Amino acid sequence: MIIRIPWRLQIVIAFLISTISGNPLFLQQSGRNIKPVIKWRPPMDTWNWTETPRNDEPFFKPSNFTHKLPPSANETELIAHMAALKRNYSRLLWDSDKSSNLPLFVDKALKLLNLKQVYYEVEHSVMSKVSCTACKAGAGLLQHYMRLGKSKEEINKMIYQFCVSLNIQSARVCEGITRLFGSEVVYVLKRITIGPDEICSFVIGDACGDVYNPYHEWEVAFPPVPKPAVRPLEAPIEKAPTFKVLQISDTHFDPYYAEGANAECNEPLCCRASSGPALTPGGGAGRWGDYRKCDTPKRTIDHMLKHIADTHTDIDYILWTGDLPPHDVWNQTKEENLKVLQETVAQMSDMFPGVPIFPALGNHESSPVNSFPPPYISSSESNIAWLYNELDAQWRRWLPAGVSHTVRRGAFYSVLVRPGFRIISLNMNYCNNKNWWLLLNSTDPATELQWFIYELQSAEFNGEKVHIIGHIPPGHSDCLKVWSRNYYAIINRYESTITAQFFGHTHFDEFEVFYDPNDLGRATSIAYVGPSVSPYYDLNLGYRIYYVDGDHDATTRLVVDHETWIMNLKEANLFGYPIWYKLYSTRSAYMMPSLRPQDWDKFIDDMTSKEDVFNLYHKHYWKNSPRRGTCDGECRKRLICDARSGRSHDRRALCGHIEARIDGAAPTPQTWRAWLYNGLSVSVSMLMQIPQVAYQIPKFVMGLG
Numbered sequence: 001m002i003i004r005i006p007w008r009l010q011i012v013i014a015f016l017i018s019t020i021s022g023n024p025l026f027l028q029q030s031g032r033n034i035k036p037v038i039k040w041r042p043p044m045d046t047w048n049w050t051e052t053p054r055n056d057e058p059f060f061k062p063s064n065f066t067h068k069l070p071p072s073a074n075e076t077e078l079i080a081h082m083a084a085l086k087r088n089y090s091r092l093l094w095d096s097d098k099s100s101n102l103p104l105f106v107d108k109a110l111k112l113l114n115l116k117q118v119y120y121e122v123e124h125s126v127m128s129k130v131s132c133t134a135c136k137a138g139a140g141l142l143q144h145y146m147r148l149g150k151s152k153e154e155i156n157k158m159i160y161q162f163c164v165s166l167n168i169q170s171a172r173v174c175e176g177i178t179r180l181f182g183s184e185v186v187y188v189l190k191r192i193t194i195g196p197d198e199i200c201s202f203v204i205g206d207a208c209g210d211v212y213n214p215y216h217e218w219e220v221a222f223p224p225v226p227k228p229a230v231r232p233l234e235a236p237i238e239k240a241p242t243f244k245v246l247q248i249s250d251t252h253f254d255p256y257y258a259e260g261a262n263a264e265c266n267e268p269l270c271c272r273a274s275s276g277p278a279l280t281p282g283g284g285a286g287r288w289g290d291y292r293k294c295d296t297p298k299r300t301i302d303h304m305l306k307h308i309a310d311t312h313t314d315i316d317y318i319l320w321t322g323d324l325p326p327h328d329v330w331n332q333t334k335e336e337n338l339k340v341l342q343e344t345v346a347q348m349s350d351m352f353p354g355v356p357i358f359p360a361l362g363n364h365e366s367s368p369v370n371s372f373p374p375p376y377i378s379s380s381e382s383n384i385a386w387l388y389n390e391l392d393a394q395w396r397r398w399l400p401a402g403v404s405h406t407v408r409r410g411a412f413y414s415v416l417v418r419p420g421f422r423i424i425s426l427n428m429n430y431c432n433n434k435n436w437w438l439l440l441n442s443t444d445p446a447t448e449l450q451w452f453i454y455e456l457q458s459a460e461f462n463g464e465k466v467h468i469i470g471h472i473p474p475g476h477s478d479c480l481k482v483w484s485r486n487y488y489a490i491i492n493r494y495e496s497t498i499t500a501q502f503f504g505h506t507h508f509d510e511f512e513v514f515y516d517p518n519d520l521g522r523a524t525s526i527a528y529v530g531p532s533v534s535p536y537y538d539l540n541l542g543y544r545i546y547y548v549d550g551d552h553d554a555t556t557r558l559v560v561d562h563e564t565w566i567m568n569l570k571e572a573n574l575f576g577y578p579i580w581y582k583l584y585s586t587r588s589a590y591m592m593p594s595l596r597p598q599d600w601d602k603f604i605d606d607m608t609s610k611e612d613v614f615n616l617y618h619k620h621y622w623k624n625s626p627r628r629g630t631c632d633g634e635c636r637k638r639l640i641c642d643a644r645s646g647r648s649h650d651r652r653a654l655c656g657h658i659e660a661r662i663d664g665a666a667p668t669p670q671t672w673r674a675w676l677y678n679g680l681s682v683s684v685s686m687l688m689q690i691p692q693v694a695y696q697i698p699k700f701v702m703g704l705g
Contacts, residue, residue, distance in 0.1 A: 045374075047446075049451035049454050056416055057416060062243065062418070067243075067314060069242065069561055131204060132207050135208065136199075137196075142185070142186075143189060143195070152182070156178050160178040160182075169268075173267050177330040188436045198216075202433070203433050205477055206649045206650075206652075216443075218443040219486060219489075220449050220489070223457050230496065233596050233598070235558075236560050237554055240555070241552050242548060243317065244545065246308065246312065246543065247319040248318065248321070248533060248543050249531070250322070250532035251296055251534060252327060252364070253296055254328075255326075255339075255343075256272045257297035258272055259285055259286070260278065260285060262278050262279060262285075263294055268293065269293055270293050286569065286573035288569060290569070291539070291570075291625070293327070294537070296535070300541065300567075301533065308351075309352065317355060317357070318348075318357040319469050320348065321505075323364045324365060327364070334386055337364075337367050338390055345395075345397070349397060359395055360427075360428075360470050360471050361411040366384065366429075370432055370434040371436070371437065372384055372429040373437045374441070374446055375446055406451065409446060410430070412426050412452075413425050420462075420465060421464060422455075422459055422464045424452065425470065426452065428471045428473075429472070430446060431472060431480050432472055432478060433477075433478055433480050442483065449490065456498070460496070467498075467502065470502075471503060473505060474503075481649040484647050485650075488646060491514050491646070495514075499558050500527075504530050504532065506529055508529070508621050512527040512644075513526055513643060514527070514597070523597035524597055528546070528562065531544065531564060531623055535569055539623055539627075540567060540622075541566060541623075542564055543564075546559050546561075559595050563582050565580055566580070567580045567581075600643075604643055614636055615631075633662060636662060637663075641655035641658060
């Protein structure tokens with residue numbers, strides 16, 4: 001029997017074999033004029049951050065609210081409160097149903113397939129050797145076509161044909177992502193001289209090896225000012241004045257959400273009229289949202305904001321940490337994304353009149369998604385001014401006029417909120433490993449980190465405490481290793497100035513602890529990662545309330561406590577009306593005396609040694625979703641390591657002892673899922689991986705993650 005392999009798949013197989021064997025067969029084409037890669041260098045950036053004006057006038061006038069803090073862990077009020085919650089809310093609020101929409105035997109079978117692993121890795125940014133192999137094949141194949149002199153149109157057509165013929169997405173999704181992403185990827189790859197090994201190590205990180213890349217090794221410069229002596233961090237004074245702060249993140253408002261539409265479509269985003277009618281009983285989109293790959297309907301966002309305004313009438317200010325548009329990444333335009341920005345800004349202003357709002361930019365605000373060219377990309381077709389100028393115009397209703405120069409340059413800014421208290425908003429897309437523009441030159445894009453150091457040094461001279469807000473957490477695998485390493489060094493240098501950090505992006509309810517690079521046993525800072533409003537996917541909807549040490553002589557500006565509030569989506573759709581409730585208060589739930597970095601480090605230690613403590617955290621991490629499933633030993637190690645990793649792609653240094661302790665305390669046999677998660681050997685599973693690699697190539701090319 002002769003098996004015929006499609007020609008496109010033959011190309012992938014040949015390239016993959018040549019890559020593994022070290023024989024670059026595609027470069028040995030005889031009689032073919034191979035064009036050299038353009039030796040392109042970005043122009044010099046002459047921006048002088050020290051000459052920009054600083055905001056030195058306190059911007060925020062507190063409303064003098066008296067905030068009642070959540071009950072502490074030793075108060076009997078907590079027990080009564082939790083008992084009342086359990087009595088008053090239906091069983092569904094505490095539901096731990098772990099069922100999926102698939103028959104049990106089908107669901108179990110899919111978990112054993114490499115295709116399932118590919119979906120998981122791309123969508124969750126948890127990459128393994130499988131993804132690395134696919135990345136190298138895809139990048140090498142594209143560079144090969146460029147060396148052959150193929151035009152941009154020919155390469156885009158090839159990407160589209162791969163996408164359609166391998167049934168990766170529907171034809172319209174393939175067309176859309178090729179149109180949006182193809183030209184940008186070709187532009188970048190034509191101007192770099194590094195090969196697939198360097199590209200994929202840069203983009204994926206540890207799972208693709210630590211390949212030395214001189215084009216992407218850089219360090220920020222610190223001023224010649226010695227670091228102040230580190231003093232023990234005292235806990236905030238009990239019953240001192242506080243600020244009550246709301247964090248909203250990852251709303252992903254979908255203006256085209258349609259109740260009853262197909263929620264089980266084979267596209268990156270469902271539950272829209274264009275998804276078609278439901279094909280199965282129970283396959284239609286819920287009224288208030290859906291656990292499947294669906295974003296947030298307008299009625300749900302309206303209901304949440306009204307609930308917040310009615311329930312939390314004493315909010316002092318709001319942190320809004322990005323990702324406003326939906327996940328229809330193949331179908332977006334600049335005009336549509338700007339419309340979502342304008343509508344949601346107007347909605348926030350109307351719902352919270354007079355309340356200061358401090359926004360940060362998400363990775364979905366651009367079109368294409370994740371595309372944030374540095375300032376030296378000045379062509380009208382490619383530059384990012386269309387977004388940054390509109391951000392400046394929209395954010396100006398909340399921010400002082402003096403921040404326009406940095407918002408228009410790079411969507412970052414610094415505001416003195418109160419005397420001695422400053423908020424700095426960073427554009428974390430300049431650390432985003434899905435931002436292909438950074439392959440040209442990742443060295444401190446927009447000079448943001450050097451400006452950041454200047455702001456922090458000025459704050460240190462003036463005795464100010466600083467809160468940092470942004471979108472992508474710096475320890476997340478989506479943040480480039482070199483950028484994250486420099487950021488980590490900055491946090492360590494200014495640990496006496498920075499008292500809290502706030503991010504979003506992951507959609508989960510979590511945190512990251514930072515440590516002294518010279519003493520990884522000493523915690524120096526804490527980054528709070530707020531939950532998403534969007535249920536995308538398998539999640540309940542949520543928001544955060546923080547209590548921050550307020551105006552008094554001994555203020556620390558630390559977070560005193562925080563709460564997570566959620567809406568149970570299963571119950572809302574079942575009974576036709578959402579109920580928002582407080583899931584937990586941190587000090588009470590985790591028995592923490594305060595929320596200093598050393599307290600969070602102690603909590604990580606408790607999660608490592610006490611399974612019941614970790615299980616409670618896991619429940620909160622998923623916002624009590626009934627679809628969260630169980631968390632085995634590998635999952636537990638990953639989540640605890642995430643909490644200890646303020647520096648991305650350095651888990652071996654930061655987490656080795658945690659993994660050893662968990663393995664030693666409760667040795668568990670390696671499961672099929674763990675085996676797949678850790679990646680399969682190319683030499684053992686070549687035949688199984690070939691179609692998978694072919695499937696993965698266009699997703700890396702087009703940044704679908």
